[in-house]
Amino acid sequence: xxxxxxxxxxxxxxxxxxxxxxxxxxxxAAHPDKRIIRLGxxxxxxxxxxxxxSALHGAVEEMGDAxxxxxxxxxxxxxxxxxxxxxxxxxxxxxxxxxEEIFIxxxxxxxxxxxxxxFSLDNRIAVCDPVYPVYVDTNxxxxxxxxxxxxxxxxxxxxYMPCMAENGFAPDLPKETPDIIYLCFPNNxxxxxxxxxxxxxxxxxxxxxxxxxxYDAAYEAYISEEDVPHSIYECQGARxxxxxxxxxxxxxxxxxxxxGFTVIPRELKxxxxxxxxxxxRRHGTKYNGAPYIVQRAGExxxxxxxxxxxxxxxxxxxxxxAYISQGLKEAGYTVSGGVNAPYIWLKAxxxxxxxxxxxxxxxxxxxxxxxxxxxxxxxxxxxxxTAFGSYENTVEAVxxxxxx
Amino acid sequence: xxxxxxxxxxxxxxxxxxxxxxxxxxxxAAHPDKRIIRLGxxxxxxxxxxxxxSALHGAVEEMGDAxxxxxxxxxxxxxxxxxxxxxxxxxxxxxxxxxEEIFIxxxxxxxxxxxxxxFSLDNRIAVCDPVYPVYVDTNxxxxxxxxxxxxxxxxxxxxYMPCMAENGFAPDLPKETPDIIYLCFPNNxxxxxxxxxxxxxxxxxxxxxxxxxxYDAAYEAYISEEDVPHSIYECQGARxxxxxxxxxxxxxxxxxxxxGFTVIPRELKxxxxxxxxxxxRRHGTKYNGAPYIVQRAGExxxxxxxxxxxxxxxxxxxxxxAYISQGLKEAGYTVSGGVNAPYIWLKAxxxxxxxxxxxxxxxxxxxxxxxxxxxxxxxxxxxxxTAFGSYENTVEAVxxxxxx
Numbered sequence: 120x121x122x123x124x125x126x127x128x129x130x131x132x133x134x135x136x137x138x139x140x141x142x143x144x145x146x147x148a149a150h151p152d153k154r155i156i157r158l159g160x161x162x163x164x165x166x167x168x169x170x171x172x173s174a175l176h177g178a179v180e181e182m183g184d185a186x187x188x189x190x191x192x193x194x195x196x197x198x199x200x201x202x203x204x205x206x207x208x209x210x211x212x213x214x215x216x217x218x219e220e221i222f223i224x225x226x227x228x229x230x231x232x233x234x235x236x237x238f239s240l241d242n243r244i245a246v247c248d249p250v251y252p253v254y255v256d257t258n259x260x261x262x263x264x265x266x267x268x269x270x271x272x273x274x275x276x277x278x279y280m281p282c283m284a285e286n287g288f289a290p291d292l293p294k295e296t297p298d299i300i301y302l303c304f305p306n307n308x309x310x311x312x313x314x315x316x317x318x319x320x321x322x323x324x325x326x327x328x329x330x331x332x333x334y335d336a337a338y339e340a341y342i343s344e345e346d347v348p349h350s351i352y353e354c355q356g357a358r359x360x361x362x363x364x365x366x367x368x369x370x371x372x373x374x375x376x377x378x379g380f381t382v383i384p385r386e387l388k389x390x391x392x393x394x395x396x397x398x399x400r401r402h403g404t405k406y407n408g409a410p411y412i413v414q415r416a417g418e419x420x421x422x423x424x425x426x427x428x429x430x431x432x433x434x435x436x437x438x439x440x441a442y443i444s445q446g447l448k449e450a451g452y453t454v455s456g457g458v459n460a461p462y463i464w465l466k467a468x469x470x471x472x473x474x475x476x477x478x479x480x481x482x483x484x485x486x487x488x489x490x491x492x493x494x495x496x497x498x499x500x501x502x503x504x505t506a507f508g509s510y511e512n513t514v515e516a517v518x519x520x521x522x523x
Numbered sequence: 524x525x526x527x528x529x530x531x532x533x534x535x536x537x538x539x540x541x542x543x544x545x546x547x548x549x550x551x552a553a554h555p556d557k558r559i560i561r562l563g564x565x566x567x568x569x570x571x572x573x574x575x576x577s578a579l580h581g582a583v584e585e586m587g588d589a590x591x592x593x594x595x596x597x598x599x600x601x602x603x604x605x606x607x608x609x610x611x612x613x614x615x616x617x618x619x620x621x622x623e624e625i626f627i628x629x630x631x632x633x634x635x636x637x638x639x640x641x642f643s644l645d646n647r648i649a650v651c652d653p654v655y656p657v658y659v660d661t662n663x664x665x666x667x668x669x670x671x672x673x674x675x676x677x678x679x680x681x682x683y684m685p686c687m688a689e690n691g692f693a694p695d696l697p698k699e700t701p702d703i704i705y706l707c708f709p710n711n712x713x714x715x716x717x718x719x720x721x722x723x724x725x726x727x728x729x730x731x732x733x734x735x736x737x738y739d740a741a742y743e744a745y746i747s748e749e750d751v752p753h754s755i756y757e758c759q760g761a762r763x764x765x766x767x768x769x770x771x772x773x774x775x776x777x778x779x780x781x782x783g784f785t786v787i788p789r790e791l792k793x794x795x796x797x798x799x800x801x802x803x804r805r806h807g808t809k810y811n812g813a814p815y816i817v818q819r820a821g822e823x824x825x826x827x828x829x830x831x832x833x834x835x836x837x838x839x840x841x842x843x844x845a846y847i848s849q850g851l852k853e854a855g856y857t858v859s860g861g862v863n864a865p866y867i868w869l870k871a872x873x874x875x876x877x878x879x880x881x882x883x884x885x886x887x888x889x890x891x892x893x894x895x896x897x898x899x900x901x902x903x904x905x906x907x908x909t910a911f912g913s914y915e916n917t918v919e920a921v922x923x924x925x926x927x
Binding site for chain 1: 527564567568570579586596629630637641642644645660661703735805
């Protein structure tokens, strides 16, 4: 008789975003006259930029002609896209990353979930708290997280690194030594960033203790401050300790287009086995490449027109971020984030819990956000708003909150 | 210090298709004047059908307009595509499969590699021999295959079911009882098909012993005979023992577009845990949906124009298959397949090994095929040719082989 992977059963019953969806739907059904504004899930709303639309149409045409039709893509991605990434995201920032160290994929969610497979089950992972749920959940599924304590909402074998107001939402080096460290900066959900100097400390630490850092830089396009690094490879020594994950979802609005990449430098090794060769093996065995037309769309992100148009798109969302941040401060809220990231992290007023504030905002202002506790126990009492709505909705949401 | 997944190191050094590529490149470099015809890898060559191109352009337009832009897709796929599949691939064939039992993905390779994750590590798998390498390799990576014996080219914990001329390339029920049975019909690489009655025996067997069948039906569009089932759900009782994998790669030329789906009926359970819920959890946690534009292209596969155009495309390839099959028979080869599948399976002449015949064909006819032994030990002495080339190249390749 076949047997299931019991680790799946350890996962708590439902998802954060399903819980939110259920509550919002129930409220909407009971109050059909109310116009609900959703600043909860981190999905973009602006259409794809003209340069990208044009590249997509062009690639579709190629697929309709036998002379230019493309079948299976190279497992690790087309050279034209890997070259554009190496040039624009790395060389232009002084990072030594070669095209063949870049693995094209269908997005950072898949990569951040799959990357743990190349490590053995007895590695100890460390995560920020609060954190994007995929890092922990995928390790639970693999059997690397131990047991769940529903009281503390933590896993016995996971090292949690609290990110609170007290440490500026930047984790301290952990007391126990982890094997694998997940870092995401600019951060989801807190919107916090760390400086190049702070990240250098993590790189030095990882090299010293023999940890590997999985660095999720999905939000790098939102960085506005000079001393905040866009890539971990801006730090000395990162080539021997860091994997970087990147996404086209937030810088180019590809949440429904699906494109991302992972960087693994050749020097990153366990003994004489390079992680690059293991990930290449996984990619080649379990994956069949991102669609040709999508990879051409990715290339257009780096064209002159594409870059100009996307700079405007990012600025549009960051205007929302500034509006939310400013408006909430005026209303007396304690607010952070929103400067180098499209997320605003606020303290629920009057000692309210995250979920109490969620209900309050939904019922009194008809605005949907995300309860901070959904990202981890240290998120309790906090709340996330995203800047990815339309400007008009963002303004109205803020006015409603200010009017409470 | 982080530790790698040692199972990856158990995999034999290189891939079948990399070995072939290396040999072909070396030959081409040494003989730049020779025109090599490739009938090796199973990649399509005909452009996307007009109905699909039109759907892609339409969806791209939608993505460029704020009013119709789509962000994250539903985890399990858009309703319009799941409905079209349920209606056309299942209801029209009398199979009881509901849209919510269909999980849209970026292709059957990913699904066939990922599906093993929802099972525990102590399940015993059974595979046909020869077989598509992904089933075994992904179980090796997970640690479910035991040790590799390089002499027999088999894994200690895998149950092999030989498919040879003697049994019509259809596996016999295994002597040891497996927990998970991988079946692929019409078969890659042999091109063999099994009848509805034969598949019913497998379904009855699986229900009797408590195995789950992972049924890869990627080539169903090539079926020409009446009593060959297109889906395992044409068999009584399949809803309690079978998962079905489907691809758009071969019926619609989507190898570079990337779309597939997996069907898990609600009744398929281990105790009171449904595999449907586990796969939904995996999809939701590690995957972010197939691109909207690609799902619209998938929908067009089921439109009237799409179906008519793709029937022609399949007929085009099957004309190649008939040509290869007929030509090789005339030249005295022992040939099977090519009737319900785009693959021709031939016996290397004069007791040659698979690789000797590969070299012989490359050097004497400048034709590339795939050595049967690359798919498993029972493939030794056999050779695969695909019907996915252009008609002109196919004709020339056959003439060259006949002239040897």
